[in-house]
Amino acid sequence: MKILVSLKRVADPDNANKIKVTPQKIETTGLEFKPNPFDEYAVETALRLTENAANTKQRLGEVTVVTFGPKEAESTLRAALATGADKAIRVDATDDALDGDLVARALAKLIETEKPDLVLLGKQEVEGDANQVAQLLAEYLGWPQATFAGSIKSEGDTALLVGREIDGGTMNLRVTLPAVVSVDLRIVAPRSVQSVHTKADHAYPEGVRFAALMAIMAAKKKSLTEVKLTDLTGDVGLKIKYTGFEPPPARKAGVKVKSVSELVEKLKTEAKVL
Amino acid sequence: MANTLVIAELSEGKVRKCTHSAINFARQVGGTFSILVIGSNARAAAVEVTGFGAAAVLTAEDAALENPIAERYAPTVAAVAAGFDVVVVTASSFGKDLAPRVAAKLGAGYASDIAAVKVDGDKLSYKRPMFAGNAYGWCEITTSKQVVSVRQSEFAAAEPSGGASAIGSVEVSAADPAASRVAFVSLEAGKSERPDLGEARVIVSGGRALKERFAEVLDPLANLLSAAVGASRAACDAGYAPAELQVGQTGRVVAPQLYVAIGISGAIQHLAGMKGSKAIVAINKDGDAPIFQVADYGLVADLFNAVPELVTELKKG
Numbered sequence: 244m245k246i247l248v249s250l251k252r253v254a255d256p257d258n259a260n261k262i263k264v265t266p267q268k269i270e271t272t273g274l275e276f277k278p279n280p281f282d283e284y285a286v287e288t289a290l291r292l293t294e295n296a297a298n299t300k301q302r303l304g305e306v307t308v309v310t311f312g313p314k315e316a317e318s319t320l321r322a323a324l325a326t327g328a329d330k331a332i333r334v335d336a337t338d339d340a341l342d343g344d345l346v347a348r349a350l351a352k353l354i355e356t357e358k359p360d361l362v363l364l365g366k367q368e369v370e371g372d373a374n375q376v377a378q379l380l381a382e383y384l385g386w387p388q389a390t391f392a393g394s395i396k397s398e399g400d401t402a403l404l405v406g407r408e409i410d411g412g413t414m415n416l417r418v419t420l421p422a423v424v425s426v427d428l429r430i431v432a433p434r435s436v437q438s439v440h441t442k443a444d445h446a447y448p449e450g451v452r453f454a455a456l457m458a459i460m461a462a463k464k465k466s467l468t469e470v471k472l473t474d475l476t477g478d479v480g481l482k483i484k485y486t487g488f489e490p491p492p493a494r495k496a497g498v499k500v501k502s503v504s505e506l507v508e509k510l511k512t513e514a515k516v517l
Numbered sequence: 518m519a520n521t522l523v524i525a526e527l528s529e530g531k532v533r534k535c536t537h538s539a540i541n542f543a544r545q546v547g548g549t550f551s552i553l554v555i556g557s558n559a560r561a562a563a564v565e566v567t568g569f570g571a572a573a574v575l576t577a578e579d580a581a582l583e584n585p586i587a588e589r590y591a592p593t594v595a596a597v598a599a600g601f602d603v604v605v606v607t608a609s610s611f612g613k614d615l616a617p618r619v620a621a622k623l624g625a626g627y628a629s630d631i632a633a634v635k636v637d638g639d640k641l642s643y644k645r646p647m648f649a650g651n652a653y654g655w656c657e658i659t660t661s662k663q664v665v666s667v668r669q670s671e672f673a674a675a676e677p678s679g680g681a682s683a684i685g686s687v688e689v690s691a692a693d694p695a696a697s698r699v700a701f702v703s704l705e706a707g708k709s710e711r712p713d714l715g716e717a718r719v720i721v722s723g724g725r726a727l728k729e730r731f732a733e734v735l736d737p738l739a740n741l742l743s744a745a746v747g748a749s750r751a752a753c754d755a756g757y758a759p760a761e762l763q764v765g766q767t768g769r770v771v772a773p774q775l776y777v778a779i780g781i782s783g784a785i786q787h788l789a790g791m792k793g794s795k796a797i798v799a800i801n802k803d804g805d806a807p808i809f810q811v812a813d814y815g816l817v818a819d820l821f822n823a824v825p826e827l828v829t830e831l832k833k834g
Contacts, residue, residue: 254648256649256785256786257784257785258785259648259649259651259785260649260651260785262648262651262652264651264652269647269648269652269654281767342626343617343627344620344621344626344627347621366767367767369648369649369766369767370647370648371647372629372630372645372646372647372648372649372766372767373629373630373645374613374629374630375613375616375617375620375627375629378587378613378614378615378616378617378618378621379617379618379620379621379627381587381618381695382591382617382618382621382622383621385693385694385695386695386698387588387695387696387698387699388587388588388614388618388695388699389699390587390610390613390614391610391613391614393760404702406705407610408610408760408761409610409611409614409761410609410610410611410713410715410761410769411528411706411707411713411761412704412705412706412707412759412761413704413705413760413761414584414701414703414704414705415701415702415703415704415705416586416699416700416701416702417699417700417702418698418699418700419698419699422698422699427760427767428750428753428754428760428763428767429753429754429760432754449754480659481659482625482626482627482658482659482660483626483627483628483656483657483658483659484656484657484659485654485655485656486642486655486656486657487654487655488652488653488654488655489652489653489655490651490652490653491646491650491651491652491653491792494792494797494811494813495813497797497809497811497812497813497814497815498813498814498815499804499809499814499815499816499817500814500815500816502816503816503818503823503826503827503830504830506798506814506816506827507827507830507831509814510775510796510798510814514775514795514796514813514814516719516774516775516795516796517742517775517831
């Protein structure tokens with residue numbers, strides 16, 4: 244199976260409360276870049292689908308990782324190559340020149356030449372929190388979509404059984420490839436991804452894999468190509484324009500209560516919510 | 518003045534209450550609005566939304582629309598939307614799945630999960646939470662046709678305004694060719710008598726600290742308060758609570774009158790999903806846990822003692 248994964252770097256999401264918000268912009272200075280967690284999960288999913296877990300050195304498919312970003316974003320791609328991805332493409336662009344629609348259009352164009360069987364994306368990028376590229380891309384390609392996947396079982400490399408995490412439960416869909424799938428948090432649980440290559444009862448370690456030192460060295464030799472955004476999309480304008488920013492309203496400082504009875508008293512007489 | 522199309526969401530043949538948030542948005546935009554009810558039993562459900570002041574309630578009913586598959590719904594929604602300026606749906610999993618597909622068909626920009634709308638003459642600006650709710654961005658859509666999804670916790674459910682909108686049916690468009698490559702298999706719905714997380718007045722939410730005793734400890738309190746039950750990501754990942762209970766940046770975003778966080782440390786991603794709550798109570802044995810920074814009332818205690826004690830205290834009345 245040939246899989247294309249989009250991967251973006253974001254300011255350290257575990258320190259998102261340290262960003263500085265001015266009316267003109269959101270500053271992330273001082274925060275380390277990390278892969279967008281959902282995208283990292285998409286890479287892990289792609290690797291699980293293209294290997295036999297008993298022998299992960301032998302690749303049984305091809306995973307291409309794509310990012311949109313400046314030259315420095317290549318380190319994010321190299322890190323993905325080190326964990327097992329086969330090749331990488333960087334679309335040269337800066338965040339302010341992108342919106343979800345433009346990314347989807349560019350990916351659609353790239354897919355014309357890359358011809359993957361499956362496109363895997365994180366369900367949302369945790370800076371913009373927009374949750375839309377997978378769905379837009381599926382429409383532009385005319386492919387089926389399965390969003391918010393918490394589980395994927397491949398069926399002979401031609402179809403996937405996808406468990407979608409929806410409000411109130413799980414919706415199971417069968418999509419025939421080629422298709423676009425966006426992944427949710429639970430996709431990296433030990434048994435969430437079942438490929439045709441790996442024994443059905445195999446349990447992966449929770450979360451994403453780390454690269455071995457040797458693999459990090461070897462990743463430097465893997466293919467990483469650069470493409471210009473305008474070569475993919477032409478001169479298309481943005482559909483979303485930001486005009487200003489503001490910090491969230493601060494919550495007033497709370498109090499610590501000493502006992503359960505004091506808590507109940509305060510909820511009744513002060514907060515008046517009981 | 519804008520003419521807005523509200524997409525109603527159906528579940529088990531009824532209009533989900535989250536739809537009322539999208540109606541609230543349409544009222545704020547002003548102008549006129551219509552409601553599209555789409556599904557396999559749209560006509561029966563349509564009567565539920567005739568009392569909200571819509572110019573028309575439109576139904577698109579077809580057996581093939583039994584399950585909300587975007588490849589089947591989007592063509593009809595886009596065809597109906599041709600006569601409107603703004604298309605709005607609530608940012609539930611249904612809305613988030615469908616809206617971008619509709620926007621792409623219309624060539625329209627899509628502002629997702631918005632928290633507010635500002636109307637300035639003909640110009641609409643949308644406020645969106647970003648960076649796990651640590652910033653809000655104001656944005657505009659540059660295309661004349663606009664698609665938005667609204668955050669349920671930020672747009673209060675619209676109340677009925679009386680009157681009776683006319684119900685009219687619209688033609689169901691042919692499904693996307695891609696629909697032949699996606700098949701509904703099954704729905705595993707969490708069975709619960711409790712209110713939906715998005716609609717509950719009180720939420721009792723638990724973290725990993727509850728371990729296998731998640732339900733045993735939380736259920737008596739939730740029952741007593743007629744509360745919905747929520748969970749942290751850690752509790753869901755560990756299997757102590759089902760995934761659909763997860764509250765957070767990428768789970769359900771809630772804003773009840775009272776949110777009781779039990780054994781939840783308060784990761785940034787969790788706070789993003791609940792810090793809009795009116796009153797927040799935190800019970801945690803770690804006094805330095807970040808949850809206490811947003812809690813109105815914090816109790817540093819062992820939850821396995823404190824929660825049963827809280828139940829006993831509340832029963833005293």
